[in-house]
Amino acid sequence: MVRDHKKTSAKYGKRSLTVGLTGGIASGKSYVSNIFRQNGIPVICADELAREVVKPGSNGLRDIKAVFGDSVVDTDGTLNRPELARVVFSDPSKRKILEAIIHPRVSSEKERLVKEYWKQGNSIVVVDVPLLFEAGWENAFDLVILVYSPRKLQKKRLLHRDKISPDQALSRLNAQMDIESKKTMADIIIDNSGELEETERQVTSIIDKLRSILRENFTREESSWKNGHGT
Numbered sequence: 001m002v003r004d005h006k007k008t009s010a011k012y013g014k015r016s017l018t019v020g021l022t023g024g025i026a027s028g029k030s031y032v033s034n035i036f037r038q039n040g041i042p043v044i045c046a047d048e049l050a051r052e053v054v055k056p057g058s059n060g061l062r063d064i065k066a067v068f069g070d071s072v073v074d075t076d077g078t079l080n081r082p083e084l085a086r087v088v089f090s091d092p093s094k095r096k097i098l099e100a101i102i103h104p105r106v107s108s109e110k111e112r113l114v115k116e117y118w119k120q121g122n123s124i125v126v127v128d129v130p131l132l133f134e135a136g137w138e139n140a141f142d143l144v145i146l147v148y149s150p151r152k153l154q155k156k157r158l159l160h161r162d163k164i165s166p167d168q169a170l171s172r173l174n175a176q177m178d179i180e181s182k183k184t185m186a187d188i189i190i191d192n193s194g195e196l197e198e199t200e201r202q203v204t205s206i207i208d209k210l211r212s213i214l215r216e217n218f219t220r221e222e223s224s225w226k227n228g229h230g231t
Helices: 029-038 046-052 059-068 081-089 092-119 151-162 166-174 179-185 196-228
Strands: 002-004 017-023 043-045 124-128 143-148 188-191
Touching: 017 029, 017 179, 017 196, 029 043, 029 124, 029 143, 029 196, 043 046, 043 092, 046 092, 046 124, 059 081, 059 092, 081 092, 092 124, 124 196, 143 179, 151 166, 151 179, 188 196
Parallel strands: 017 124, 017 143, 043 124, 143 188
Antiparallel strands: 002 188
């Protein structure tokens, strides 16, 4: 099932689209990302960008070390993620500080890559952001797609995928915004609670719709230009 909350028709008039892709943990977002790639649509992974902006020697890592101390950097100069996680997840105010260091850098790099893909001739670019709504990025995209699986199914998949205890699975689920809340905020919902073939059908249908919108926009603009020039 694909639900279109705010109408993709609102995107008529645009010549390119930047699409945010998000979901809850173990909802199947990675599978959906791969379908976009297989259909020739570039996908930017925000998690990969977040790792890039704190690599050894980066300004991001320098600022993190300045705020949180030497213990969050290993002897080889890389970020000590377990130690940093221990520090920030025990104190929401420190997590906000960390986000203020990382998020602007990720956003800047995301914008750079989107423009680069546009220059290469891509009219649709997808940005995979696991915590898109939690970060308040919903207005940074023309459309936001949510990969949805009900909470019970998320937990079941998480237990199977990560081989963790039910309490650990519940803790990870509770660390994110509830999937039902995200459902009310997304423009398009991909229901990934059924067979993978059905999920793929939904994604390809969305791709076809977005490409159709852009083709019509191009045709309408070309017609308007010709009429305006008397040809």
